[in-house]
Amino acid sequence: MRERSLRALLVFCAAMATQSAWAGPRIASINVCTDQLLLALADPEQIVGLSPYSRDAARSWAAADAGKFPKLSGEAEDVLVLKPDVVVAGRFTKRATRELLKEKGLRVVEFDAARTIDDVRAQISRMGDIVGHAERARAEIARLDASLARARAMAGQHPYSVLAVSRRGWVSGGDSVISSLLTAVGLSNKASALGLRLGGFASLESIVSLKPDLILLSDTGSFAEDQGRAFLLHPALERLYPPAKRIVLPERLTVCGGPMLADALDRLTAELTHIGQ
Structure with missing residues (x-):
């Protein structure tokens, strides 16, 4: 007992x-x-x-x-x-x-919703304060800034113009995380020429006439499971923008503003390295 x-x-x-x-x-x-x-x-x-x-x-x-x-x-x-x-x-x-x-x-x-790199830094810092781990937030912000510096160094070698296009011709506008990411590393978002602030649908003709150096997609799938996906596989886009002129950033890396943007920037650096070879 x-x-x-x-x-x-x-x-x-x-x-x-x-x-x-x-x-x-x-x-x-x-x-x-x-x-x-x-x-x-x-x-x-x-x-x-x-x-x-x-x-x-x-x-x-x-x-x-x-x-x-x-x-x-x-x-x-x-x-x-x-x-x-x-x-x-x-x-x-x-x-x-x-x-x-x-x-x-x-x-x-x-x-x-985070729309700029500064928004992302602020949200990481805010969540760090909420959970009581400000030191972890500072470490994530430092990781983000290091990835940003690497991407900027690579993009500086070739300051391409880029258009981010997704299903059915949706184009990410100037007031978006994607645009902020592109601008921060020294690339230009051609969506500004369409007058899209938050984003919007663009016709195939308008995309082709913009003549961006590269297009940015969220995947590389070659199967058109519906009309939305078929837009991205149109022969005109495939002819003008073969794999060597496409940047692929998975949606999970850019749909939110947070620590994942460091991974998005590293992926962007790798894509630009491959394109520049």
Whole structure:
């Protein structure tokens, strides 16, 4: 009996020591972009749940890591059950959900969509402060800046004009992370000639007439599963922009502003190196 009591006491003391050693906030994320910031900067013990799209490998840079944590429904109910200290969300996350969580007394921190490299730095720093790991945020910003310097050095050798095109002819406008990334490294976004601020659809004729040096795509697939994808495989584009004139940056590296942009910049450096050979 005495031995069992002693063992129970030791287990209790160990648990209390662990609890006292950890004082960081418990956090739930209900947005795919805040998911990725959280995964990069928080301790695993802090993450109580992630958004419904957190495990989508096409949209989330951190999809593999996200599988280790509970997937939330995107509604308020399962978040309320978890009773997190903080809920992080996107400004465009379902408003009714955000408002209900606030009404129930939860602290909801909202992030705008990052549109510039400076926005990305600010969001990394902000999440670092929320999770209590400002030093990790500084390290991620330093990694981003180092990748930016490498990409700038490579792009400076050939200051190409680039047009970022995706399904059905959607073109990323000047007020976007893609445009900021291109400008930051010394490349020009030809979308400005179309007068597109946030982005918009462009006809095949207008894209061809712009004559960018390169086009930027999110994948290299050669199968047109629908009309949206078929646009990118049009013979005119394939003739004018063979693989040697295409930059490929997977969507998961650019759909959000966060630590993944360092990887996007490294991929851009590699693509430009290959094109310049």
